[in-house]
Amino acid sequence: MLAGFFLKLKEAKIPVSIKEYLTLMEGMKQGVISPSIEDFYYLSRMTLVKDEANYDKFDKAFGAFFHGVETLVGAQIDLPLEWLLKQAELHLSPEEKAAIEGMGGWEKLMETLKQRLEEQKERHQGGNKMIGTAGTSPFGAFGYNPEGVRIGQKKSRNRSAVKVWDQREYRNLDDKIELGTRNLKIALRRLRRFAREGAPDELDLDGTINRTAKNAGYLDIAMRPERRNTVKVLMFLDIGGSMDDHIKLCEELFSASKTEFKHLEYFYFHNCLYDYVWKDNKRRREERTRTWDILHKYSHDYKIIFVGDASMSPYEILEPGGSVEYHNDEAGKVWMQRMLDVYHKAIWLNPEPEEVWSYRQSTQIIKEVMGNRMFPTTIGGIERAMRALNK
Amino acid sequence: MRFQGSSTYVATDDLMLAVNAAVTLERPLLVKGEPGTGKTKLAEEVASALGMPLLEWHVKSTTKAQQGLYEYDAVSRLRDSQLGDQRVKDISNYIVKGTLWQAFSYDKPVVLLIDEVDKADIEFPNDLLRELDRMEFFVYETRELVKAKHRPIVFITSNNEKELPDAFLRRCFFHYIRFPDKETMEKIVEVHYPGIKQTLLREALRTFFEVREVPGLKKKPSTSELLDWLKLLLAEDIPPDALRSQDNKKIIPPLHGALLKNEQDVHLFEKLVFMTRQSRN
Known part of the structure; x- marks a missing residue:
């Protein structure tokens, strides 16, 4: 078994x-x-x-x-009657109490409840749907939800256990679901781990002493890798329209990770990358940065993270003039490709669930342009993304 | 020999079961949970409840597994050799015992705490596999096998900063300390501040759980922060209704510095409280 x-x-x-x-x-x-x-x-x-x-x-x-x-x-259902009565009296209005009297008083009510429970046990073991959904039954009306009835859990522990796994309290710790605040923190730690690697070029004093001693006093130098934080990151965040809900989450994620990176720069774009990006969304018309300048300014060892849902009309990626912001002379795809040619370590984070990607043509196109390096913003996804960036 | 919580530590049923199973089956118990939920405290409490000495090994980012076993003090030996000290002939004079060795050589069972195992290098847990499994290790310098006289009760805490290797996890029991619910929290407070005014406690807990509910906080206040805050409230003799105050000018609970530990959180909190108050009016 x-x-x-x-x-x-x-x-x-x-x-x-x-x-x-x-x-x-x-x-x-x-x-x-x-x-x-x-x-x-x-x-x-x-x-x-x-x-x-x-x-x-x-x-x-x-x-x-x-x-x-x-x-x-041996699960029999224990009804601590006194407790129930007290509880009910606290909450019931005089009219409701009168209604109970009209039904034959408390004893009768309890009996019916017990009967209901019995019936239900026969029908489907352990479930408690019938009472739960029987909104028109006296139990529903008077707030006898099964949880309340079974508050005397300590008496029948076998039943309370059912609740433990049925409640599924750890649901938000599952790494397939979207980032919550707690999950966000853990995802951040993934970034930290990836930010900690560096080149081996530090003098290992202990090791040197050790080896020198073993070498009968002749100097023998040991080197070891230094824990360095040299990871440089450029972020491009899609803003406006469908992305607004997600972008706050992503901003939180990466502003919190700022201390972890020596170089973290972020820019906004709308839907797809074109000639311009901007740093302050309110002043997107006045203060724009040319994408060319970015390509020239930041060296090729920067890692690129795009964040966006990649939901748009395919024209916005494939055709010149497709941008919803202004007239672009070159197609978004050209700009994306330019970016990827300079920066080899690039990924796209997509806050939409992975399952729906295949239904959107634009998502498919972007994914293709990115060489399949598109990941969902779940913990599992971020982990894969970081691994792809580290490769 | 069963652990049942203590007068200063409230253990939930599942935690007690985890501890007792780990003690009986002599497996290390890996404890995870939000910061401030009493992971480290658990080892101390188990040690005092079972009347065993507690050995602590606090892991840092630079800690090596070897340091828990022993260290060979090459520098002293080098110096002694130049001074012509006779001790230099025996290498065992320069072997410094680590925490694990100390725990192994005790004449009675001890509680060993390996605190914040995730802070160390990724390879750290892997280097301790045999030591934790068989409770023995080999000292190369003296060619001696150190075996535990009694298997210590090992507690390992982790804050989830790094993932631990599977081989390591397989050798441990695992328990995740959930953030206590309101009832457990009341018990915890009662244990720490017996006889605290009921009304104050109720209001404080309500405020506390409200603060925890605020979305987007960088660091949610935890049990230890609640306890600190209550201590302050008691010390300042704040009346319970000050916590209930719906006054717009006093939107922030008094002495909130104990609950919210960074400026952005305080700022965010103020803004949110202000917004809800506004919409209510």
Whole structure:
């Protein structure tokens, strides 16, 4: 049975190994947990999952595999009646109380509720949809949501465990989803790691002493790589229209990373790169920088990051005069290509979900121009992007 | 020998289970979580609860795995050789024991804390695989095998700055300390400031969780910041209604410096509070 569970986790793409599985078995054998499914959930999670990004996947797999099991472990539903009464009295208006009386009073109501729960257990084990969605039932009307009824969780722990994985509280730690504030921070650390590499040209004093000593006092110099932060980055952010929601996120991401880079320059563009870019969006008409100047000013070892959703009409990329801002003499694609010819390390970050890219022709064109180096702004995506930049 | 939290540390059920499983099965426990959720404190509390000595190894960006085992002090030996010291003939005089060696050579089980393992070089965890798995290592200079008399209880904390290698993770148990919910938080505060005025606590917690909800904060205030803030509130004897104040002039909770640690966050917070107040009026 547990081997099936193990395979289920593998299926869910959680990196589990046989060694960890054996450790779990050892734990079960040693009896470190009480025989309850909740404890088993925690033990299996701590032995098999080593990254909180995978917690959500684990919760789902666990829920799927043990669906229905929890009802086997002697789950009867405990209703702390007194508590409920008190709670209800606090919240109910006199009219509502009268309505309850009209239905035969509290006892009756409770009985119906219990009956409902029984019925539902027979129909689909462990689920609680019926009560949850039965908005017209007395339970809905009087705020008996199942959570409330089961607040006496401490009494029936088997049930409370179901909640732990059903709630899927670790969802926002999954690295497939978009960047949140916390995820953003972690993504930043990816950048830091990539910013830390440098050339080996520093005197290793300890090593020199060590080797000199071993060499019977004759000087023997050791060198080691220096931790340097020489990464230079040029960013181009698409602004205006469809990108406005995303751009704030990206700005946050990279302004926070500013301390990590010695050289970080950013410019704005609209939809596609043309003859001009600008630094201050409010004064985009007055203060523009010629793209030619950028190509000449920044040396070719700068890394280029474009941020944009690449959603536009294909003409805006392929044809002269396609820009929505002004009349451009040369097509966006030409400018993109010029940029890529000078700077070999370039990527495009696309805040749109990767699945929809293939439905937009312009996204496909840009992706092609970029030589497939387009990545989503998820943690996984940023990581891949940084790897591509580092290559 | 079971860890159940202590009078100064509130451990949730899953955390207790993780600690006890790690103790029983003698595996290192890797603890992750937001800064300020008590990762380092956990090791101290487990040590005092189980009555074991605590050895700490704080990892920095320059720390090498070797330093935890032992270091060969070549410079002293070089100097001694020039001074004609007799000690120079025995190399073991120049072997300085590291934290791991100390933990291995104790006569009773100890708690070993490897703090902030992610700060070190990427290769650092890989260099400790055998040491943590078999609890032994070899001293090349003296050709001696050091084996742990008792397997220490190892806690490793990480702030997620670097990813840890799979081989290393496979040898550890893993626990992610979630940010405490309101109930747990009340317990934590009660443990630290017993008898704190209920109203003050309620208002403070409400404000605290509100501040945490503010989107875009660079550093969300954590448990340790809340505790500091409460300490200040108590010291200044701030009345609870000062926290509830809806007055536009006092839009910021008093002594917020303890909660928000950088200027941009304070600025952002002020702006947001001001905006909501405006829209309410």
